[in-house]
Amino acid sequence: MTRRDCSQQRGGYPQTVATPVGIDEIRPEEARERLDENDAPVLIDVRTDRERATSYIPGSLHLPMAEVESRLADVASDPNRPIITYCATGNRSRRILPTLAALGYEDAVSMAGGIVAWQALGYPTESPSALDDEKLARYSRHLLIPEVGIEGQQRLLETSILLIGAGGLGSPAALYLAAAGVGRIGIVDDDRVDASNLQRQVLHSTVELGESKAQSARATVEELNPDVQVVTYEERLTSENVDRILGEGWEFVVDGADNFPTRYLLNDASVWHDVPVVHGSIYRFEGQVTVFKPFTGPCYRCLFPQPPPPELAPSCAEGGVLGVLPGVIGSLQANEALKLALDIGEPLVGRLLLFDALTTNFSEVTVRRNPNCPACGDNPTITEYIDYAEFCGVGPSSPAVAPAGRSPAPSPPDDPGRHEGLRGRVPNTVPSGLAPPSSPEESPK
Numbered sequence: 001m002t003r004r005d006c007s008q009q010r011g012g013y014p015q016t017v018a019t020p021v022g023i024d025e026i027r028p029e030e031a032r033e034r035l036d037e038n039d040a041p042v043l044i045d046v047r048t049d050r051e052r053a054t055s056y057i058p059g060s061l062h063l064p065m066a067e068v069e070s071r072l073a074d075v076a077s078d079p080n081r082p083i084i085t086y087c088a089t090g091n092r093s094r095r096i097l098p099t100l101a102a103l104g105y106e107d108a109v110s111m112a113g114g115i116v117a118w119q120a121l122g123y124p125t126e127s128p129s130a131l132d133d134e135k136l137a138r139y140s141r142h143l144l145i146p147e148v149g150i151e152g153q154q155r156l157l158e159t160s161i162l163l164i165g166a167g168g169l170g171s172p173a174a175l176y177l178a179a180a181g182v183g184r185i186g187i188v189d190d191d192r193v194d195a196s197n198l199q200r201q202v203l204h205s206t207v208e209l210g211e212s213k214a215q216s217a218r219a220t221v222e223e224l225n226p227d228v229q230v231v232t233y234e235e236r237l238t239s240e241n242v243d244r245i246l247g248e249g250w251e252f253v254v255d256g257a258d259n260f261p262t263r264y265l266l267n268d269a270s271v272w273h274d275v276p277v278v279h280g281s282i283y284r285f286e287g288q289v290t291v292f293k294p295f296t297g298p299c300y301r302c303l304f305p306q307p308p309p310p311e312l313a314p315s316c317a318e319g320g321v322l323g324v325l326p327g328v329i330g331s332l333q334a335n336e337a338l339k340l341a342l343d344i345g346e347p348l349v350g351r352l353l354l355f356d357a358l359t360t361n362f363s364e365v366t367v368r369r370n371p372n373c374p375a376c377g378d379n380p381t382i383t384e385y386i387d388y389a390e391f392c393g394v395g396p397s398s399p400a401v402a403p404a405g406r407s408p409a410p411s412p413p414d415d416p417g418r419h420e421g422l423r424g425r426v427p428n429t430v431p432s433g434l435a436p437p438s439s440p441e442e443s444p445k
């Protein structure tokens, strides 16, 4: 018998290594010897991209089976130089030999048993990427998507995303970004886990009542995915710390803030630091998502030049919120952040997405950058941090207390007091920032 069924060698190669090999095959031991020689043969890996991504023999060139005919000359320019082919177990690398011969490469042999046998002998292999076997398994469903793949996954593992708030919006965003393998996640939150949070803030659980939200979030994220480095900031975002925090290498911000002073502060800082912000807000059954990409699209001040009067902007604590709503909106924020990190798709830059949980209706309005914007406009008037609490009317001297969890959608002066929700009021309340309300005002997409 001169031919061997390579499949019989799986997992048992060392025991069968003495089996005679075909005349067009060489054993891994001999292949290794020949590869160490001065005029070594060209070693060609004919496996698929995905197989190659797991590990390969050092010094080998990659030429998948399907590309042999079209690209062999690129990989092996000299037809007289000997070739050793290999695959996983030696079947395909042997089957391709007649094709090589037909192309003029007659001095070619296949390595019996393939890389499986090579590894069983303890010979060295290399991994082409930072993705070891564990990561290849963990992110396998990403690797199957052409728009992500190994490169995209590596990119995610190198991405730094800062979350403002580990509450309703920050919870799903943190969980999905961590699960996706975003390598570095920052969490800014000075709050502690309260019983009333648990209806929606899925980062936290009953046993964590009273604990720091940032620490609770860190524990949950690290348990979910040890690949993620979690950086916690147990402090409230302020004019004093925002430059330091944003200066620590964050590429994108996911805004899950529950109050207006923080949103305006974050906006100004992100414009000056040129960091895109994925914005989300929720109120009862309604949510909004958009992406503020400085100088490419509008900023928060382009959209909402003025905060609403505090009495017209009840927070979730005051107005309530359906528990699943932040799950929807925070997940959409994570989706936008991943797209930005991977540079794929069409992010919500200049588009305000509106969601109504009661009707299960998504719609969107176009938002344009305002050339007269005080923060990102052509002649900005706000060039340093202001007193954001005072600006939003929630300063210590103000009678208003809790800031709002929803986007400001202040009613016009002649129509005060309406706050049935976010969606119906947006076009009325921010005409300067929104696209002309041609019919319909909110163009469903």
Ligand SMILES: [Zn+2]
Residues within 6 Å of the ligand: 298, 299, 300, 301, 302, 303, 370, 373, 374, 375, 376, 377
């Ligand atoms: Zn602006």
